[in-house]
Amino acid sequence: MASRYIANTPAEQREMLRTIGASSIEDLLVKIPPKARLSRPLALPPALAEADLIRHMRALAAKNADADRYVCFQGAGSYDHYVPSPINHLISRGEFFTAYTPYQPEASQGTLRTIYEYQTMIAELTGMDVANASIYDGASSLAEAALMAHAVTERTEIVLARGVNPLYRRVVATYCDGPGIRLREVPAPEGVLDAEAAGTLVDKKTAALVVQSPNFYGCLEDVAAAAEIAHAAGALLVVVTDPVNLGVLEAPGRLGADIVVGEGQGLGVPMSFGGPNLGVFAAKAELVRRMPGRLVGATVDKEGHRGFVLTLQTREQHIRRAKATSNICTNVALCALMATIYMATLGKQGLQRVGELSAAKAHYAAEQLTKVPGVSLRFAQPFFKEFALRLPKSPASVVAKLAKQRILPGVPLKTYDRTLADCLLVAVTEQRTREEIDAYAAALAEAVRSPQRRHR
Amino acid sequence: MSAYDKLVFELSSPGRVGFSLPESDVPGKPLAELLPRKFLRGAAPALPEVSEFDVVRHYSRLSRMNYGLDTHFYPLGSCTMKYNPKINEDMARVPGFARLHPLTRPEDAQGALRLMHDLAGMLAEIAGMDAVSLQPAAGAQGEFAGVLMIRAYHASRGEKRTKVLIPDSAHGTNPASTAIAGYEVVEVKSLPNGEVDLDALTREVGPDVAAFMITVPNTLGMFEPRIMEITEICHAKGVQVYMDGANLNAILGITRPGDLGFDVCHFNLHKTFTTPHGGGGPGAGPVGIKAHLEPFLPAPVVVKDGDTYALDDKRPKSIGKLQAFWGNFGMLVRAYAYIRTMGADGLRSVSDNAVLNANYIMKRLEADYDVSVPGPCMHECVLSARRQKRQGVTATDIAKRLLDLGFYAPSTYFPLIVEEALMIEPTETESKETLDEFCDAMIQIAREAQQNPAIVTSAPVTTPVRRLDQTRAAREPNLRWSPTR
Ligand SMILES: Cc1ncc(COP(=O)(O)O)c(C=O)c1O
Numbered sequence: 001m002a003s004r005y006i007a008n009t010p011a012e013q014r015e016m017l018r019t020i021g022a023s024s025i026e027d028l029l030v031k032i033p034p035k036a037r038l039s040r041p042l043a044l045p046p047a048l049a050e051a052d053l054i055r056h057m058r059a060l061a062a063k064n065a066d067a068d069r070y071v072c073f074q075g076a077g078s079y080d081h082y083v084p085s086p087i088n089h090l091i092s093r094g095e096f097f098t099a100y101t102p103y104q105p106e107a108s109q110g111t112l113r114t115i116y117e118y119q120t121m122i123a124e125l126t127g128m129d130v131a132n133a134s135i136y137d138g139a140s141s142l143a144e145a146a147l148m149a150h151a152v153t154e155r156t157e158i159v160l161a162r163g164v165n166p167l168y169r170r171v172v173a174t175y176c177d178g179p180g181i182r183l184r185e186v187p188a189p190e191g192v193l194d195a196e197a198a199g200t201l202v203d204k205k206t207a208a209l210v211v212q213s214p215n216f217y218g219c220l221e222d223v224a225a226a227a228e229i230a231h232a233a234g235a236l237l238v239v240v241t242d243p244v245n246l247g248v249l250e251a252p253g254r255l256g257a258d259i260v261v262g263e264g265q266g267l268g269v270p271m272s273f274g275g276p277n278l279g280v281f282a283a284k285a286e287l288v289r290r291m292p293g294r295l296v297g298a299t300v301d302k303e304g305h306r307g308f309v310l311t312l313q314t315r316e317q318h319i320r321r322a323k324a325t326s327n328i329c330t331n332v333a334l335c336a337l338m339a340t341i342y343m344a345t346l347g348k349q350g351l352q353r354v355g356e357l358s359a360a361k362a363h364y365a366a367e368q369l370t371k372v373p374g375v376s377l378r379f380a381q382p383f384f385k386e387f388a389l390r391l392p393k394s395p396a397s398v399v400a401k402l403a404k405q406r407i408l409p410g411v412p413l414k415t416y417d418r419t420l421a422d423c424l425l426v427a428v429t430e431q432r433t434r435e436e437i438d439a440y441a442a443a444l445a446e447a448v449r450s451p452q453r454r455h456r
Numbered sequence: 457m458s459a460y461d462k463l464v465f466e467l468s469s470p471g472r473v474g475f476s477l478p479e480s481d482v483p484g485k486p487l488a489e490l491l492p493r494k495f496l497r498g499a500a501p502a503l504p505e506v507s508e509f510d511v512v513r514h515y516s517r518l519s520r521m522n523y524g525l526d527t528h529f530y531p532l533g534s535c536t537m538k539y540n541p542k543i544n545e546d547m548a549r550v551p552g553f554a555r556l557h558p559l560t561r562p563e564d565a566q567g568a569l570r571l572m573h574d575l576a577g578m579l580a581e582i583a584g585m586d587a588v589s590l591q592p593a594a595g596a597q598g599e600f601a602g603v604l605m606i607r608a609y610h611a612s613r614g615e616k617r618t619k620v621l622i623p624d625s626a627h628g629t630n631p632a633s634t635a636i637a638g639y640e641v642v643e644v645k646s647l648p649n650g651e652v653d654l655d656a657l658t659r660e661v662g663p664d665v666a667a668f669m670i671t672v673p674n675t676l677g678m679f680e681p682r683i684m685e686i687t688e689i690c691h692a693k694g695v696q697v698y699m700d701g702a703n704l705n706a707i708l709g710i711t712r713p714g715d716l717g718f719d720v721c722h723f724n725l726h727k728t729f730t731t732p733h734g735g736g737g738p739g740a741g742p743v744g745i746k747a748h749l750e751p752f753l754p755a756p757v758v759v760k761d762g763d764t765y766a767l768d769d770k771r772p773k774s775i776g777k778l779q780a781f782w783g784n785f786g787m788l789v790r791a792y793a794y795i796r797t798m799g800a801d802g803l804r805s806v807s808d809n810a811v812l813n814a815n816y817i818m819k820r821l822e823a824d825y826d827v828s829v830p831g832p833c834m835h836e837c838v839l840s841a842r843r844q845k846r847q848g849v850t851a852t853d854i855a856k857r858l859l860d861l862g863f864y865a866p867s868t869y870f871p872l873i874v875e876e877a878l879m880i881e882p883t884e885t886e887s888k889e890t891l892d893e894f895c896d897a898m899i900q901i902a903r904e905a906q907q908n909p910a911i912v913t914s915a916p917v918t919t920p921v922r923r924l925d926q927t928r929a930a931r932e933p934n935l936r937w938s939p940t941r
Contacts, residue, residue, distance in 0.1 A: 019816060341515060
């Protein structure tokens with residue numbers, strides 16, 4: 001059967017072969033040694049017509065507890081923030097959607113301008129001088145920051161606060177293995193960086209101290225204090241943050257960060273089971289020539305008109321090869337475009353509103369949930385839109401019970417930290433309503449109240 | 457030229473809004489009372505203040521300053537700019553996929569996990585590999601993961617190998633990924649026809665070499681005729697062989713990396729499997745491996761137990777994680793939909809037609825341009841503008857002139873071993889009429905280079921801007937907008 005994605009008809013194929021001077025397509029494959037040829041068709045499921053494909057895909061999708069059908073209080077690095085309607089319409093324009101890396105700038109000014117806008121808005125939010133065009137996700141962005149700090153300082157250790165998302169710490173470990181960078185961890189017994197322990201761990205071997213704020217447990221870190229510790233030892237301060245919070249939270253750049261990274265998914269990118277996401281990467285101006293990834297700069301054309309190009313490319317793999325600052329080539333430009341449109345749409349006031357609403361609802365939720373007997377906040381720290389709850393019953397069992405009522409109550413922390421086995425991490429964005437929060441509190445009360453089993 | 461020249465900041469008007477958010481429905485204190493002051497931002501961020509319609513018109517206008525595949529033939533070599541089916545977009549946006557949180561417990565994400573499990577299985581079959589990890593976010597991250605697995609494998613056998621061999625024709629990510637993985641990169645010179653020099657390879661492979669990394673078909677668009685000897689030479693010396701699978705579109709159902717003897721191979725779902733390029737990404741770069749490397753796969757691995765799917769994260773020998781979650785799932789949905797649409801015969805016909813189209817272009821242009829290597833080629837052909845250069849017209853000039861004639865440009869100056877390279881990959885989704893129009897334009901440019909080179913060297917003139925001052929951009933970096941500029 002002919003495929004709708006291939007234009008050539010048999011007659012056209014014959015005509016083209018005639019031009020080429022070959023009698024069949026097989027003739028064109030002569031360089032492939034016969035013994036290397038696959039002698040059977042690929043063992044794949046049969047081709048589906050469009051309507052059958054849709055049916056099949058919908059059946060798969062129906063087996064997933066998505067945030068349209070379930071009420072989502074899950075966070076831990078991916079959040080159910082509102083996505084304004086224009087984003088999907090605009091990114092779906094084929095001129096954006098089906099272009100590739102803007103290597104021919106004259107025919108790619110649309111993409112280049114949006115990246116320049118993105119860099120500007122991210123630099124503004126984070127309080128940094130420059131932002132790049134994107135890294136894959138928050139975790140790989142942090143890993144790149146670790147490599148960059150190592151290259152800049154020529155030091156061999158990275159000190160990570162335990163409040164840094166443990167999934168991110170694992171990615172950092174993967175990236176630091178090759179260069180032999182040693183990773184050390186500062187405990188967070190009270191939910192935030194133990195400053196004293198950090199002070200002793202950070203020394204002249206330290207390339208960077210990494211803190212996350214709000215951290216994995218939702219607590220706000222004293223970034224300025226961390227900056228002092230890092231800088232006193234001549235190390236860089238890397239701050240992991242969630243840019244959607246920066247409408248109201250202080251910009252890490254104003255608190256002493258040298259590099260700011262984070263997950264930009266909250267800026268209009270769908271959760272999509274964890275990817276593609278948006279790795280945000282921003283730094284101080286003096287570090288720009290060591291930065292990973294693409295950068296767009298303004299310039300002029302030969303007639304003096306403003307135009308935009310990829311610049312400082314001698315940092316990159318296609319020029320510097322083994323000595324490049326990073327191996328990244330394809331990035332997540334379209335997610336950066338979503339974020340650009342998001343930031344433009346929300347604007348100065350909207351991003352503040354998102355922050356205020358998220359914080360208000362999270363604090364209301366914390367209040368209601370901790371009214372449930374036996375439920376308490378795990379850490380006595382200021383938090384923003386996420387917090388760890390200690391439960392009187394196993395968090396996994398609570399998740400299972402609430403799922404039956406179409407509530408996704410949060411992320412059990414046991415897999416990330418054994419000492420928090422009785423904790424559930426709860427995230428509340430501006431999307432959650434009072435009704436949903438009250439229903440969650442009622443369901444939680446029910447779930448933890450149920451009588452102890454008589455038999456074990 | 458009356459091109460649109462605004463940035464969104466320049467549309468801003470104080471007090472204008474483009475968003476719609478509800479009033480708070482919960483009682484509570486204002487933020488300034490909820491949180492200590494030191495955590496709060498002193499001044500609101502200077503983001504634009506525009507209406508929703510301002511946003512829509514602005515980005516619609518910017519989009520029109522781009523050439524995209526939907527609007528223009530986009531023969532960018534090595535990138536497989538094939539049609540991105542619209543149905544795949546619809547499927548990726550189904551809420552059951554797009555609105556699924558990554559940490560939803562596996563019991564409540566069975567559809568997503570099944571899709572991933574089955575996609576990994578189909579990719580393994582396509583490449584003749586034993587297992588596939590879907591986690592890498594792009595080809596470069598697939599390379600990185602693959603090289604790390606090779607490293608872990610050697611280490612598990614107590615072997616200290618410190619070098620990786622890579623041909624001089626390789627894509628830049630190959631050496632870059634390898635270096636980050638902790639290896640010394642040794643560049644191997646290719647033969648003049650772009651093939652691997654077997655004598656040189658035999659000399660170089662030794663007990664200190666961990667891997668040989670090559671692209672098949674190679675970056676000149678040619679199939680290495682002695683590929684099986686190459687993998688044998690390597691294996692005889694305990695050297696692992698990595699295949700950069702960026703060019704897989706040439707060989708679907710024809711031959712398989714695993715059957716050629718490769719131990720590792722990555723896929724670029726944004727090339728072979730039609731996920732859109734998005735102006736530079738996102739993509740997805742799954743990596744396939746043979747069984748001996750399985751213990752080292754990135755964690756977690758999607759596993760099937762009876763009829764239940766799960767994420768297995770208890771993998772003590774794993775190289776670790778590459779991104780926070782499981783992979784670029786949205787891209788995986790699209791690639792899965794594509795493979796299910798095409799089936800085995802469909803995929804085979806993809807490669808047949810990709811090869812046919814590339815050879816057709818090469819044949820039609822061989823009188824006017826130097827071909828880097830005589831054909832037949834596989835899915836792309838590399839021409840050289842060295843003849844035109846003698847007339848003062850470079851590969852860049854030809855690329856710019858193509859923009860004026862209504863085409864995006866081929867890849868230029870890659871591979872590095874071809875002087876004035878023009879790497880042309882038409883893909884199977886283009887029609888003969890489009891190929892003919894493109895070839896006519898290329899032939900016209902070759903004539904212009906002889907008769908009126910200025911028209912080529914001064915191109916483009918029809919684009920929103922003309923040639924841009926790259927030197928100035930790099931010398932005085934202006935990487936963000938500010939009101940004073
Ligand atoms: C031959 C080759 N190898 C590797 C890559 C890198 O892949 P990615 O851009 O997906 O990281 C590319 C792509 O651009 C390529 O053409």
